[in-house]
Amino acid sequence: MLKAKVILVALGAALAMPQALAGATPEEDRKETVEYFKQMFPDVPLEEFVNGQYALNEDRRKQWESMQDFPPYEFAVAEGKEMFETPFANGKTYASCFENGGIGIRQNYPYFDTEKKEVITLELAINRCREANGEEPLRWKKGAIASISAYMASTSEGKPINIEVPDDPDALAAYQDGKEFYYSRRGQLNFSCASCHVQNPGKWIRADFLSPALGQPSNFPVHRSKWGELGTLHRRFAGCNNNVRAEPLPAQSEEYRNLEYFLTYMSNGLPVVGPATRP
Amino acid sequence: MNKPLLTIGISLALSVPLAAQAGAKEDFNEVYAKAQSTHQDAGNFQWTTTTDRMKAAKTSAESGDYDKAASMARQALKLAQESVAQRKQQQEAWRNAAIGN
Numbered sequence: 001m002l003k004a005k006v007i008l009v010a011l012g013a014a015l016a017m018p019q020a021l022a023g024a025t026p027e028e029d030r031k032e033t034v035e036y037f038k039q040m041f042p043d044v045p046l047e048e049f050v051n052g053q054y055a056l057n058e059d060r061r062k063q064w065e066s067m068q069d070f071p072p073y074e075f076a077v078a079e080g081k082e083m084f085e086t087p088f089a090n091g092k093t094y095a096s097c098f099e100n101g102g103i104g105i106r107q108n109y110p111y112f113d114t115e116k117k118e119v120i121t122l123e124l125a126i127n128r129c130r131e132a133n134g135e136e137p138l139r140w141k142k143g144a145i146a147s148i149s150a151y152m153a154s155t156s157e158g159k160p161i162n163i164e165v166p167d168d169p170d171a172l173a174a175y176q177d178g179k180e181f182y183y184s185r186r187g188q189l190n191f192s193c194a195s196c197h198v199q200n201p202g203k204w205i206r207a208d209f210l211s212p213a214l215g216q217p218s219n220f221p222v223h224r225s226k227w228g229e230l231g232t233l234h235r236r237f238a239g240c241n242n243n244v245r246a247e248p249l250p251a252q253s254e255e256y257r258n259l260e261y262f263l264t265y266m267s268n269g270l271p272v273v274g275p276a277t278r279p
Numbered sequence: 280m281n282k283p284l285l286t287i288g289i290s291l292a293l294s295v296p297l298a299a300q301a302g303a304k305e306d307f308n309e310v311y312a313k314a315q316s317t318h319q320d321a322g323n324f325q326w327t328t329t330t331d332r333m334k335a336a337k338t339s340a341e342s343g344d345y346d347k348a349a350s351m352a353r354q355a356l357k358l359a360q361e362s363v364a365q366r367k368q369q370q371e372a373w374r375n376a377a378i379g380n
Contacts, residue, residue, distance in 0.1 A: 184369040192376065246324070
């Protein structure tokens with residue numbers, strides 16, 4: 001009788017457990033995602049996914065390869081390096097705020113700060129560094145912050161993305177929140193991020209060729225021909241939301257940082273190739 | 280000619296458009312407030328089209344065209360209600376599309 005009660009209580013507890021907690025672990029998600037894309041594009045080597053649409057479309061790849069002779073982001077990277085090395089008014093530089101002086105660390109961002117209980121993106125860390133040194137924060141989506149971020153990314157070229165979800169319920173909640181955002185349909189057009197980049201990569205949507213989710217964050221900040229300049233990942237998030245007629249959220253909002261956390265974790269092990277170019 | 284009757288008649292005739300405008304203004308205010316609060320309820324599922332209609336409604340109201348303003352506000356309310364429905368529906372539906380669930 002007692003045994004039956006124990007079984008019933010255990011069964012009740014299992015049923016009451018929130019689905020989010022009962023779901024897959026981040027690492028299980030990542031492995032399944034990699035397998036999904038391998039099956040969808042069996043001829044594309046795994047590391048090629050970081051090149052997005054250029055890995056899937058031969059014409060686009062040829063255009064891209066010809067652009068690589070004189071990448072349009074080169075000046076911005078040089079400008080970013082100069083800003084990175086120029087001391088603040090107090091004499092310190094950005095290097096003082098980052099591990100290894102900020103060189104070769106792009107692959108570790110974003111990370112979950114277990115003390116502050118929030119996701120820290122590279123751009124957020126750049127602006128917090130400025131504020132800690134008495135400087136005004138930069139605008140989030142383009143301009144100086146994109147140039148500095150591009151320079152820092154360039155020092156990590158080829159390093160495998162290494163995002164961790166620590167054993168902390170808040171970190172897991174941030175990851176799950178990003179995952180939920182990614183798969184939730186929004187906007188009047190009723191599209192999720194996944195509608196395009198998981199379910200339909202390799203297809204055209206009007207004049208745009210859809211890239212796969214796998215490897216997407218590794219090429220940011222990105223120089224888009226459409227923008228004519230560099231932009232950050234959150235600028236792109238806002239653009240995607242706007243395209244489906246969903247009200248974009250502020251760059252570096254908690255939602256977008258969690259989204260970046262989830263999306264970048266999915267690309268763990270793939271090389272950093274940012275900055276890069278896209279149409 | 281009956282002067283008092285004529286005066287009352289003219290007064291009534293002149294007050295009709297004013298009364299109609301007052302009704303349209305109240306109608307607009309009511310629908311706009313409802314659209315605004317429903318739009319807020321959508322949280323991070325707000326639609327840009329709702330925002331556009333709300334702005335158009337406000338602009339029409341500021342120029343005194345309350346009929347058009349109320350019409351725009353009604354459109355905004357309908358869109359906002361759809362976005363709230365989407366938010367509620369996606370609370371669970373997202374899992375059906377997710378890899379790893």
